[in-house]
Structure formats: C-alpha cells, structure tokens
Amino acid sequence: xxxxxxxxxxxxxxxxxxxxxKRFRLAALSGEPLPSFSAGAHVVVTxxxxxxxxxxxxxxxxxxxxxxxxxxxxxxxxxxxGGSKFMHERVNAGDQLVVTMPVNLFPIVRTGRKHxxxxxxxxxxxxxxxANELRRRSASYEIHYAMRxxxxxxxxxxxxAAHGDRLKLYRDDMQEFVSVSQILPNQPLGTHLYVCGxxxxxxxxxxxxxxxxxxxxxxHSERFLAPAGGEPFSVVLQRAGITAEVRSxxxxxxxxxxxxxxxxxxxxxxxxxxxxxxxxxxxxxxxxNDHFLTEEEHASGKKIMTxxxxxxxxxxxxxx
Amino acid sequence: MSAIKSRPIYxxxxxxxxxxxxxxxxxxxxxxxxxxxxxxxxxxxSRMTLLYTPGGSAPANHSETLQxxxxxxxHLHPTRQTLMTRLNALLDTATMGTRLYAAxxxxxxxxxxxxxxxxxxxxxxxxxxxxxxxxxxxQCVHCKGFIDxxxxxxxxxxxxxxxxxxxxxxSRRLAxxxxxxxxxxxxxxxxxxxxxxx
Amino acid sequence: MTIQxxxxxxxxxxxxxxxxxxxxxxxxxxxxxxxxxxVNIEQHMPGPVKSAFEFPIDIDEHYVSxxxxxxxxxxxxxxxxxxLPHMITAExxxxxxxxxxxxKNYPEHFTLTRxxxxxxxxxxxxxxxxxxxxxxxxxxxxxxxxxxxxQCQGDFNLIDQRNDNLWMDAGIVTTQADWSLDFDIGMNFMxxxxxxxxxxxxxxxxxALKFLLNLQQGRPVRRLNWTMTINPRLDTSPENYHKWGVDxxxxxxxxxxxxxxxxxxxxxxxxxxxxxAIVFSIRAYLIKMEELVTIPKWGRRFHRxxxxxxxxxxxxxxxxxxRQMTVDYLSKFDDGAPTSPGFFPD
Numbered sequence: 001x002x003x004x005x006x007x008x009x010x011x012x013x014x015x016x017x018x019x020x021x022k023r024f025r026l027a028a029l030s031g032e033p034l035p036s037f038s039a040g041a042h043v044v045v046t047x048x049x050x051x052x053x054x055x056x057x058x059x060x061x062x063x064x065x066x067x068x069x070x071x072x073x074x075x076x077x078x079x080x081x082g083g084s085k086f087m088h089e090r091v092n093a094g095d096q097l098v099v100t101m102p103v104n105l106f107p108i109v110r111t112g113r114k115h116x117x118x119x120x121x122x123x124x125x126x127x128x129x130x131a132n133e134l135r136r137r138s139a140s141y142e143i144h145y146a147m148r149x150x151x152x153x154x155x156x157x158x159x160x161a162a163h164g165d166r167l168k169l170y171r172d173d174m175q176e177f178v179s180v181s182q183i184l185p186n187q188p189l190g191t192h193l194y195v196c197g198x199x200x201x202x203x204x205x206x207x208x209x210x211x212x213x214x215x216x217x218x219x220h221s222e223r224f225l226a227p228a229g230g231e232p233f234s235v236v237l238q239r240a241g242i243t244a245e246v247r248s249x250x251x252x253x254x255x256x257x258x259x260x261x262x263x264x265x266x267x268x269x270x271x272x273x274x275x276x277x278x279x280x281x282x283x284x285x286x287x288x289n290d291h292f293l294t295e296e297e298h299a300s301g302k303k304i305m306t307x308x309x310x311x312x313x314x315x316x317x318x319x320x
Numbered sequence: 321m322s323a324i325k326s327r328p329i330y331x332x333x334x335x336x337x338x339x340x341x342x343x344x345x346x347x348x349x350x351x352x353x354x355x356x357x358x359x360x361x362x363x364x365x366s367r368m369t370l371l372y373t374p375g376g377s378a379p380a381n382h383s384e385t386l387q388x389x390x391x392x393x394x395h396l397h398p399t400r401q402t403l404m405t406r407l408n409a410l411l412d413t414a415t416m417g418t419r420l421y422a423a424x425x426x427x428x429x430x431x432x433x434x435x436x437x438x439x440x441x442x443x444x445x446x447x448x449x450x451x452x453x454x455x456x457x458x459q460c461v462h463c464k465g466f467i468d469x470x471x472x473x474x475x476x477x478x479x480x481x482x483x484x485x486x487x488x489x490x491s492r493r494l495a496x497x498x499x500x501x502x503x504x505x506x507x508x509x510x511x512x513x514x515x516x517x518x
Numbered sequence: 519m520t521i522q523x524x525x526x527x528x529x530x531x532x533x534x535x536x537x538x539x540x541x542x543x544x545x546x547x548x549x550x551x552x553x554x555x556x557v558n559i560e561q562h563m564p565g566p567v568k569s570a571f572e573f574p575i576d577i578d579e580h581y582v583s584x585x586x587x588x589x590x591x592x593x594x595x596x597x598x599x600x601x602l603p604h605m606i607t608a609e610x611x612x613x614x615x616x617x618x619x620x621x622k623n624y625p626e627h628f629t630l631t632r633x634x635x636x637x638x639x640x641x642x643x644x645x646x647x648x649x650x651x652x653x654x655x656x657x658x659x660x661x662x663x664x665x666x667x668x669q670c671q672g673d674f675n676l677i678d679q680r681n682d683n684l685w686m687d688a689g690i691v692t693t694q695a696d697w698s699l700d701f702d703i704g705m706n707f708m709x710x711x712x713x714x715x716x717x718x719x720x721x722x723x724x725x726a727l728k729f730l731l732n733l734q735q736g737r738p739v740r741r742l743n744w745t746m747t748i749n750p751r752l753d754t755s756p757e758n759y760h761k762w763g764v765d766x767x768x769x770x771x772x773x774x775x776x777x778x779x780x781x782x783x784x785x786x787x788x789x790x791x792x793x794x795a796i797v798f799s800i801r802a803y804l805i806k807m808e809e810l811v812t813i814p815k816w817g818r819r820f821h822r823x824x825x826x827x828x829x830x831x832x833x834x835x836x837x838x839x840x841r842q843m844t845v846d847y848l849s850k851f852d853d854g855a856p857t858s859p860g861f862f863p864d
Contacts, residue, residue, distance in 0.1 A: 137607075188414075189416060213418070216445070218442065500756050
C-alpha cells in the first residue's frame with residue numbers, strides 16, 4: 001500500500017506487437033472505469049510468480065474512450081530479473097494483475113509553445129500518449145521515432161494513422177539516425193524536447209540539445225532503470241528488527257517487501273525519490289543506480305534508493 | 321540568498337558559450353555588466369543582438385563603448401518602453417538556441433523577464449544582473465496601478481492616492497513589489513516617508 | 519440528511535452565526551495547548567460522521583449565503599478569479615472532482631448525470647439546472663473552474679507541476695486571509711509562501727514541496743491553518759484592506775466575544791488525473807469567541823495558545839492590536855484545568 005492506491009485488473013487482451021514487444025490491455029476487476037491519466041504517466045504492475053512478488057513500472061500508452069481499459073507495452077529484456085520475462089511468458093488474457101494509480105514523472109510542459117517528442121525503441125510508450133494528448137489539444141509537435149528496423153517498430157501503424165506527417169521514422173538498418181543538428185535548429189522560442197529510450201540515446205540527444213544552445217529547462221527525459229540484479233547480501237531493517245537476504249535476482253526493495261515490511265515507493269525506477277531510506281551502517285560498498293540523489297548524497301553513504309540500488313558486500317543496515 | 325523568498329536572485333551575467341544568439345537588453349549601468357561579462361568571450365559579440373537604453377539612473381551614456389565592441393546588431397533606445405517594444409518584436413521571431421540576458425535596474429530586469437515568460441522562455445534560463453539604483457517598481461494592491469522608481473516607503477500611490485507600505489513580496493509576472501495601505505488601521509495618521517531603496 | 523441553509527451576511531450588518539450543531543462540528547485546529555508551524559499534513563481520509571472531515575468536500579449551513587457573498591466579491595473585482603491559458607485541462611479536472619464529490623455525498627441537494635461527454639448537473643440549493651458538454655467551454659456560462667467554484671464553498675487554486683516545482687497558475691480567491699491571487703498567480707511554491715515568517719528557516723516548505731511533488735492520485739491530503747478576523751468577514755483581501763483594516767480598531771472589552779473570530783482554514787490537496795496538476799483548496803470556517811467558549815476544552819486551550827503565541831506570528835497574522843483584549847476575555851473561561859489530547863470536544 002505504500003505505493004498508493006492499487007487497482008486489481010484483468011488482462012483483456014495480449015498482442016504480440018513485434019518479436020520482443022507485447023501489448024497488454026487491462027480492465028478493472030470491479031468493472032468500474034479506470035482513472036483518467038496525464039500523458040507521460042506510468043503504473044507499477046504487481047506480478048505474483050508463485051508467491052514471489054515482482055513490481056515493474058510501465059508507461060501507459062492509452063485509455064479507452066469509455067475508460068474501460070488501459071494499454072501498456074512490455075519489452076522482453078534479456079537481463080531482466082524476471083518481470084518482463086514473466087509478463088511475456090506467463091501472462092495471458094483472463095489473468096489478474098494489480099496496478100497502482102497512474103504516477104507522472106514525465107509530464108508535458110503545458111506552458112511550452114511547441115513540443116519535440118523523441119523516442120527510441122520501447123521508449124515510444126510514454127511518447128505515444130504525449131503525442132495523442134498534444135494532438136487533442138491542437139498543439140504544435142513533432143514525433144521522432146528511432147528503431148532497429150521497421151519490423152521492430154511496435155507502434156508505427158497506429159502512430160502514422162493518428163499523426164501523419166508529424167511522425168518521422170529512423171531505422172538503424174537503413175542507416176537512419178535521429179540527428180540533433182537536423183531537428184533542433186530553427187525551432188521557435190518556447191519549444192520543449194522530450195526523449196525516452198536507451199540510456200545512450202538519451203545522453204546523446206540531451207548533449208546535442210545543450211550544444212545547440214538549448215536551456216536545460218527545455219530538455220526533458222525519462223530513464224526507467226530496470227533494477228539490475230547483482231550479488232546477494234543481507235539487509236537488516238533496524239526498526240522492524242528483521243534481517244533478510246537480498247537474492248541476486250531481486251531488488252533491495254523487493255526483498256524488504258518480501259520480509260513483510262511496507263516500505264514507501266512510487267516509480268520503482270530510481271527517479272521519484274519516494275523510497276529514499278537512511279543507511280545506518282554498511283559492511284561493503286553502496287552501488288547507487290538512481291537519478292534522484294545528488295553526487296554528494298551518493299558519496300555520503302547515508303542514503304539509498306531501495307528500488308534500484310544495492311550493496312556490494314556483506315550487510316546493509318537500514319533505518320526501516 | 322535573498323531574505324525575501326519571492327524576490328528574484330540576480331546571479332550576474334554569465335555568457336552561455338553554446339548559445340547561437342545572445343539577445344541582450346541593458347539599461348543604464350547594466351551596460352558595464354555586459355562589457356565585463358562578455359570581455360572574455362570576444363566571439364560572442366558577433367552573435368549578439370544588443371538593446372540599450374541609457375535609462376534614468378545612468379550618470380553616463382555607454383552607447384559608444386558598447387557600439388565600439390561591434391555587436392552584430394545594436395539598438396539604442398531613448399526609453400525603457402521603446403526598448404521593450406523592440407525586444408518583444410525580436411522575441412516573436414527568435415528561435416531556440418537564443419539566450420536572453422537582462423542587466424540594469426530591477427524594474428528593467430523584471431520587464432525583460434516578464435517578456436521572456438510571455439514568449440515561453442523559462443525564467444531560470446534568463447541571465448540577469450542588477451546594476452544601478454535599488455529603486456523598486458511597485459504595484460498598488462488596491463487600484464492595481466504601477467509606480468516606477470520608488471525609493472521611499474510609505475509611498476503615495478500615483479493613481480489612487482492611498483499611502484502604501486512596500487511589502488517585501490515580489491511578483492515576477494507583474495515585475496513589481498506589492499504596495500499595501502500603511503494606515504488602514506490608523507486612518508488619521510500617515511507615517512513619514514523614509515528613503516529606503518536608493 | 520438535508521441541510522437547513524441559513525440566510526446571513528458576511529459584510530455590512532454581519533448577521534453570520536453558527537448553530538449549536540455547527541459549533542460542535544467546527545474544525546478546531548489545536549491538539550495541544552501551544553502552537554508552532556509544522557508540516558502537519560495528513561491523509562484526507564473521511565473523518566467522524568457530521569464532522570467537517572466526513573466528506574472530501576464539506577457543504578454546511580452557510581453554503582447558500584457564502585455563495586452569495588462570493589458572487590458579490592466577483593462582481594466588484596473580477597481579478598479574484600484568474601487562470602493562465604495552460605490550465606484549462608486542470609479546470610475541467612476540478613469541475614469533475616467537485617461535481618462528483620458533491621453529488622455523491624449530498625445527493626438530496628446535488629445530482630450529476632453523465633453520459634459520455636454529455637453531463638447534466640442540478641444544484642438544488644442554488645436553483646441551477648445545467649446540461650453541458652464536458653471539455654467544451656462554450657457550453658457553460660463561465661469557464662469550468664469559475665463555473666463550479668461559484669457553487670462550492672472555499673477558495674481553490676490550481677497548481678501546475680513542471681521542472682520539479684509547483685506553480686500557482688489559476689485560482690478563485692474570495693475568502694482569503696490577506697493574500698492576493700492577482701499578485702501571486704504564476705509564482706512557484708517558495709515564492710508564494712515568501713511572506714510567511716519563521717517557517718522557511720526550519721525547512722517547513724522544503725519538506726512540504728518534496729512531499730507534494732509526489733502527491734498521488736487517489737490519495738488527497740489535508741492540513742489545518744488558522745488566523746483571526748474581526749467581524750465574520752470572508753473577504754479579508756489585501757485589495758480591500760484599506761476598507762476592512764480599520765475593523766481591528768473597533769474591538770472593546772464589551773464586544774470582544776462577539777467581534778473577534780477564530781478563522782480556521784481546512785486546506786486540502788488533490789492530484790488531478792488529466793492535467794497532473796494539484797488542486798489546493800482553502801476552506802475557511804469562522805467562529806466567534808462567544809461561540810468558541812461554549813466548548814469548555816476549546817475555551818481553555820485557545821486562551822493558552824493565544825497567550826503564548828510568538829510575537830512574529832501574532833504580527834504576521836495581524837492579531838497584535840486586539841490580542842491582549844482577547845486573551846483577557848478568554849482567561850475568564852480558563853480555570854487552569856488540564857485539557858485532553860486531540861482536537862475534538864470532550
């Protein structure tokens with residue numbers, strides 16, 4: 001419950017969009033309409049694999065006009081701790097899952113005068129929702145969508161139908177790449193850029209933006225980190241008086257939850273800061289993977305974001 | 321850090337070398353801030369559009385010195401109002417990669433920032449430096465009239481006549497401090513004005 | 519439960535008063551015998567039956583008269599209701615939140631019928647029957663925020679979230695404790711709280727901002743704030759301060775119990791779904807000292823709070839001129855007996 005209000009849902013439909021991407025359509029178990037959401041929002045999906053609980057954030061693609069369903073897109077990642085693998089191999093139409101209320105850490109800047117949406121691969125999911133909202137508002141926007149090849153572009157047909165010429169595709173196999181020197185000059189004052197995709201692409205686009213003289217306030221990105229696995233270690237929850245093992249295929253937060261402690265979280269991707277926890281002591285080296293804490297906070301060793309960070313060592317003592 | 325939390329901080333002009341165009345609006349002594357900030361960036365002058373008004377507070381007119389540095393375009397204006405008209409026209413057609421700079425008295429900075437905001441420029445990306453008089457621009461909260469170059473408090477509202485206490489509360493949108501009746505609870509007394517913001 | 523709406527005024531002859539039931543449900547803001555700022559934010563969960571916290575949006579016996587007073591304020595000064603252009607989606611979100619909540623919790627007074635985007639709203643107490651298209655501003659007599667907040671008690675602000683800050687970019691403010699929407703609109707969280715003394719230094723606003731940036735849909739929060747007002751005047755705006763400020767000089771030992779009011783703000787915050795904006799509602803409740811002391815615990819406690827209040831806070835809240843007279847009055851109702859913990863009457 002520390003992630004907020006949860007909604008039990010049923011999988012209505014599973015669609016193999018490409019070899020590696022599946023789209024899931026989810027409806028509330030209660031039959032009630034699902035809450036409206038703002039473009040860029042995600043939900044955290046709880047999966048139950050025979051008692052082992054996993055929680056992953058997925059951006060919302062869209063909501064049916066009557067509110068009956070949400071859609072999410074899931075890329076199967078090879079080094080997954082199991083979440084995307086579980087979604088791909090085990091979840092079928094008719095199955096039940098639990099999602100949180102939508103949370104938006106990647107909102108459209110409503111004061112913007114024009115919006116450049118840049119997506120790479122599965123990063124298209126929040127961009128898809130943003131483009132829809134901008135179209136509804138008759139706002140000025142462009143979509144730049146990069147993919148390995150046309151077959152891996154999970155959303156090309158839908159996007160083309162909705163956005164026509166505003167959609168530009170970049171296919172690696174045809175040596176097409178999003179080039180900041182092409183798309184950034186001559187954009188009117190008040191333009192905002194949003195990028196979601198692989199880490200390297202995000203870094204390149206943001207650097208390109210700054211090199212083109214864009215202010216930081218106009219450059220936005222969303223990096224969801226799938227919590228990486230790692231070496232196992234023990235965690236001591238001092239206030240609860242519990243010691244637990246963090247397995248190699250588990251995040252620190254998941255291990256805390258498995259131990260029965262209701263720890264705070266929101267994004268589970270190292271972005272929002274909600275799961276910030278005080279470190280009492282540690283025998284080993286903290287491996288910080290989040291984008292929330294400052295470098296000094298990382299270096300201080302006093303705080304950890306339990307959703308994506310962990311310990312390389314023996315034992316971590318937390319104020320929980 | 322300003323003690324007044326709503327009062328902007330003017331960290332000083334810092335040249336953004338990556339900007340494709342430097343759009344600089346200087347008033348009075350603000351010219352000196354421009355000369356100092358861009359002294360170490362000789363290449364930047366060729367990408368600069370410079371608007372200047374000597375302003376009421378300037379003892380000297382710096383336009384010849386500024387022009388001597390050969391900015392790409394130089395616009396000399398007789399008043400702040402005419403400078404703002406030109407600035408708004410330039411912002412209408414400006415593109416991303418343009419960095420906006422404002423230097424001079426607080427009222428001037430405030431108006432330039434407000435013009436930037438109205439054109440979709442985030443205020444945090446505008447480079448600002450305060451030079452010259454500490455006079456405040458004040459809005460009367462009662463009649464909404466603006467009073468420029470206020471150096472005393474209380475100050476009689478130039479529009480409705482209510483004697484105003486100048487609150488330490490600043491609106492970026494209005495580019496003004498808030499003026500509130502000083503004697504509403506003692507209508508028969510008006511405290512003597514003191515010079516506070518020269 | 520049908521509410522009996524009173525006919526009363528908040529200006530000129532000031533006929534406002536609380537019924538015994540309204541006194542009993544008054545959201546008294548002190549759970550201890552002393553007061554200092556704190557991030558006293560809690561979940562906005564349903565509270566005890568008949569309390570001001572029973573429902574997310576509280577409608578009470580003053581509803582009809584308060585809405586009349588709001589209409590008067592807006593007629594004199596249209597700048598009390600403003601919205602920057604990018605807030606229109608948030609305005610519709612607010613309209614949905616208020617209509618849904620009022621219709622659900624007060625079905626004998628308000629009904630909402632939705633058929634896709636075709637909505638039908640009936641407000642019994644104000645005699646309004648409106649069919650409109652959700653999302654189409656031209657089907658309502660006012661823009662959506664103004665339309666619905668002319669029919670809902672409390673001031674409302676709509677707050678945009680961008681670049682890791684909160685921006686007050688729309689609102690309707692006619693029952694405020696001396697702050698100006700027209701001046702503050704467009705400010706960020708730190709800026710609009712700038713005039714508040716002491717709290718910045720102890721980090722109250724830093725913590726509150728961090729908390730609110732992660733405010734979640736479906737999990738509204740609330741806090742209580744308070745000040746004091748002479749006469750039951752809702753519109754204590756800076757705009758009109760040169761007209762009402764003089765009221766503070768009219769308190770005498772004879773009239774203090776009737777003139778001096780504790781003014782409590784029930785502030786609530788909701789994350790809005792379509793816009794990702796936050797609604798910040800500020801609902802003002804007034805109670806005169808004579809009414810307050812009918813609850814013995816509150817008479818004792820408020821005497822102690824007011825007596826020991828830090829001078830900076832008394833100044834900021836504008837109490838200095840009549841504080842001592844009020845403390846003297848309340849002292850007659852404080853026998854020194856201990857008070858029980860918590861807000862509610864014994």
